[in-house]
Amino acid sequence: MKSNKLSLRLSLLFILGAAVIFPLNGQKKLQTSPGGYHGELDFPVSWKRYYSYAEWTRIMHELARQYSQLADIQSIGKSRMGRDQFLLTITAKATGKPENKPAMWVDGAIHGNEVNGITCSLYLAWYLLTRYDYDAYVRELVDRYTFYILPGFNVDANESYVTWPNTANNPREPYRPEDDDGDGLYDEDQTEDVDGDGELSMMYIEDPAGEFKLSTDGRRFVRVSDPKDPARRFRLLGPEGYDNDGDGRINEDDIGGPDPNRNFPADWNLQQGNPYPLSEPETRNVYEFWLKHPNIFASFHYHNTGRLIMFATPPRLQPTLTPEQRQQRQQQFQQRLAELRQENKYAQLFDIEVPPEYTEDMRVQIEVVTMGARILKNYRPTPSGRVGQAQAASYEMFGRYAYLIELWGTPDFDADENGDGRVSDEEFLKWIDIELTGEGWINPHKVKHPDYGEIWVGGTAKKHVTRTPPARYMEEEALRNTHFVLYCVSQFPKVEIAEVKLTPLAADLFWVDVTVKNDRAYPTSSDRAVQLRKAEMDKLIFNASPNITLLDLPSGQAALDLSNRASLAPTAKGKVTEFRLKGHDSQTYRYLVKLTGEEGWVEFTVSSKNGGKDVKRLTLKTGS
């Protein structure tokens, strides 16, 4: 087995070395796009490769060092095998403390083998930091909000996947010992790289009764279709490995415990989320961080594969319908969707009925994932699963808007030549030859196996063909996903005082109408947060010069003109009026004030935990 693990690549050092030529100053004056230049070269790093744990955490440290006004690095805890789970906190420190700003949480690769999630989340951090000085859009978001970015969630398994020979699907879970086969031993029969080429592919053995033969070009094993075919036959043994415990089977008790994305406390069950909620250090560290950071407003969780935007949904109503009603409902749904798509081919609609107290959450999720489909292009939005999943816990336990992104997918669109919607073995191999110039395929070759004697090894390599994209394909996907995260953050609530309108009533009495608004897609707190009693109401605070008194009105609808229903507005509730602004929402409150003397002022402050603050002052004058 080749041992290139942990050795920090010299090339990386070289790249990072180039970066420090620039002054360690991340906050120059905003200089928009001089000749299209966007700051990427301030910190040149290749997004066309996978990094080992030592490498990608090194990049994080370097980013935090070079952009110290914008970024901090910390370990949120250690994995089972003692690796730090490093987190970047990104926000403009000059505009406030990170914990005082609404925040986006992004994590990658909770499943050990889904390491393109590391690239995607690390790319987001790099993008925010390098563009801050050059991009007004990025600058506003980084000034106003906080980004918590945990590129590698399941660090032990992530590292094994990148550095050691593994199949495309393993290792996936944290390293809690588990007796998969029930023989009394723990993790005793793992996969091994039998031919020592650094990859785990498939083992075949010659067997007259086998189902496979070598293809005519000798590059792969193909199923025998004609039973009379006289070709040499082979039987598939499975992924490369030895029979470590001598029980006649290979790889039946590989490393890995419970699925970390079934280990969260939302709709948790024992069978999938065992042995108990947040039993793994990796999941517990993350959840404890969440508990200590109530400023997190939304979260992204990168997985692969399938090109899906999975979004956490409210609890659903399951109406009991007759088959006819069901069919009718389905038809209406399809019709409505078809109508929407005439306007916008990315329009989304979901045949889900939620309780009335959750309609705003459902509305905003549809709006956001519709934009997601537009930004990510060939991604499909779909409601996410619940059982013990991180994004479900993020929504159900904290009331945050949460998204699970399934990155990448089998290369259907590139490889499917005859357009039948699937990729045949021939098409796949051709894709490998053309797009990957042959990389990622291991031609069948003979190997001596200590348990089986002479065997053949060949097939798809892990790196990086099916489960994780070929390295050169990652960057564009990372860029689009970054755009989607930024779009979501740009839609975090922002409360403003839209208008303060004065109407004289009589003598020294005046009506003051204050309109507050939130133009963004997200409400100031989610329906779920309201149900969890975690939501803080938005406040409209009245303040005035001493010669202005606020008259205490009972709550109700006050009319400026009885003959005009449109002049009704709800009365403000004293000096502090509480309400909740939904997405794209505005509300008007009416005050009755008395001015003594000639001049005074009223001041209104709208304040929202997640939507920020806005103040407007109006001077009142009487006379000439």
Place this chain on the structure above:
Amino acid sequence: MSLRSSPPRLKALLPVIFAGIFLAALPYSATAAKVPIKFDAYHGYTQTVEYLKAVARAYPELTELIEIGRSTLGKPIYVLAVTNMKTGVALDTLIPLRHSRNEVKNVPPMKRHQGKPGQWVCGATHGNEFTGTEVCLYIIDKLLTGYEKDEEIRRLLDTKVFYICPVVNPDGVYNSVEAGMSQRGNVMLRDEDNDGRVNEDGPDDLNRDGFITQFRYKDPKGEYIIDEVDPRLMVRLQPGEKTTRERYSVILEDIDNDKDGRRGEDPVSGIDLNRNFPEGWFQSNGFPGGQGDYPTSAPEVQALAEFFTNYRNILMAQFFHTSGGFTYRPMGSSPDTAVHPKDAAVYDFILGKKYLEIIGEPVPEAWQNPADIEKFRANLRGRTRNRYALERGYEFPRGWRVSYNEAEDRPYGYGLQADWVYMQYGAFSVTTELWNPLRDLPGFPELKEDASRVEIQRALLKYQDEHYGGKFFLPWKRFRHPELGEGEIGGWVPVYAGSNAYPGEPLLNVCEKHWQFELFRARLLPEVVINEVKTRILYQDANAAPAKIELSGNQALIRKGQAKGKLTVLEVKAYIENRGQLPTHVARGASLPHNREDVVWLLADRDKVKFLLGTPWQRLGVLEGQMKIPVAVREETPGRTAGQRVGPSGPGPISGFPAQRPQAPAEPGTVRSLSPSSREVTWVIAVEGTTPLKVVVSSQKGGTKIKDVVLE
């Protein structure tokens, strides 16, 4: 051919040799207790830990002290494993692995006592319920001193292991016993009142006497009056009750430390640990029902959850609480239909029956004759509105019951520990509420079962005057409260305030009864053994030669190679039995994650042995015990199936039990059931030359045993 004497594995023997040298060097002072213990005062956390460390030092051959985690304030939580440390088999030392990738060392070596059936006993999940701690210490003392002089205990510790955790909640016990402040929960560093400061306003020892007692002051709106019989007692008025006597308010000794206008609103006391376990923690609507931020959020609860996860050999579990003098068996968070009828039979007809006998309460007639359950059910019909009693065929007696509120069909609580251990771990767990002063105090006046609280208080006050010199109650003394003005401080000393057995004889009686109950339970543990291994030589050749066959037309040409040496074809039959009383799992235990069926291995040198019939390891299923479990057939309510969580808590963690995970296909014909508790396993192997063979049976909760194969 000699398969007879297998060379002992030096590695496996080394600990034994060292232990031998160590023992030889120890002056072995016969039967006197090496660490004497008395029960005339409570041990609290500090003295309990000192005792545990002392016995671990004094009895290295019988104990292992394991730190399973730490409390919020960093105090270690200890489990003392009590067993003969020289017996027991660690399966992982027996099976050599080849060509393993050694990048990751994530699997700790197994301990020998993990290969023995285990019993868990713990106390003081609630900090102020430390009688359980004392019972744990008593049991440790009985086991360790009994090993030398009592044949039964010696056998028990040779074959079984006790895991005893006297203090689950160190911070709560420390505050309750050492710091003079009754505290049920753990300590949590939490800002309860959201003022940015943590635990800044709890109770205060205003008169600096070392105890948090009570402050009473005259208050026209007060809800208390002075008792007319014993003026030391304060009697609470019923809501709306009128009185002509002076009214008082009674509060804990406390001032408003943070000057926010409230007293005691942010104390160190945290959450109820017995509401922080995963089973039934959520309500059916998806919102939290239990305490803590999530199930196992308390470090003390996680320590237990992690211990149980790693020690799969426990089949009996006791969680001592106080008080009341009765036992709750699961479930509290789900209706009784969640309990498998077979387990319900073990709980009620076997464990419950014995428990009632020990505490001296009548055993329900139905439990004496479970076969006639139909008759008892018919008798109940129309006489009870409890549908679960009807399904069972009996109402629970006072002394042995479930905590689920059957009358109102709602959970007693969410996230209960004993529910979790039964449902998600698979052990016969119970919660015994120790101590009932009405029954456990010698010479205590006969009071009716429905005696009022004040009647009991008067009697207790008198009792402690006569038997304990009145030291359990501090007389009221004038005190000027900085916020409330004149008043008096006094009342029950917190440790004696009522929920714990009085030290000395009453406590010893409680300890002895519950030691007897735990001993009874330990006697029921399974015990899987290899009764016999039989061999039969099917073929033997002193100098066998391998051959190749060439087919040509209808002719087969056999070409013999050079003779390679001795070849024996051998039939091996192993006879395995569970000689213990109970099965090796609870009814659905084998299907729970991290649990497995009992297995048997035939160990042999891989280079010399070929398996012709049967694979190296075989699944045996779950071996039943010797005891016939008198399962009463239940009447099922339509729509309810035993094993499914139903009722208000809804579909919980375990909804239905999926089939066993896909495992090695059973080799047909190689494992034969001779009886529910015994199996015959057959292998045929080809042996080149000579090599030692061993049979190992490994049951998670029935023990691991090894036997050399001796050729007949």
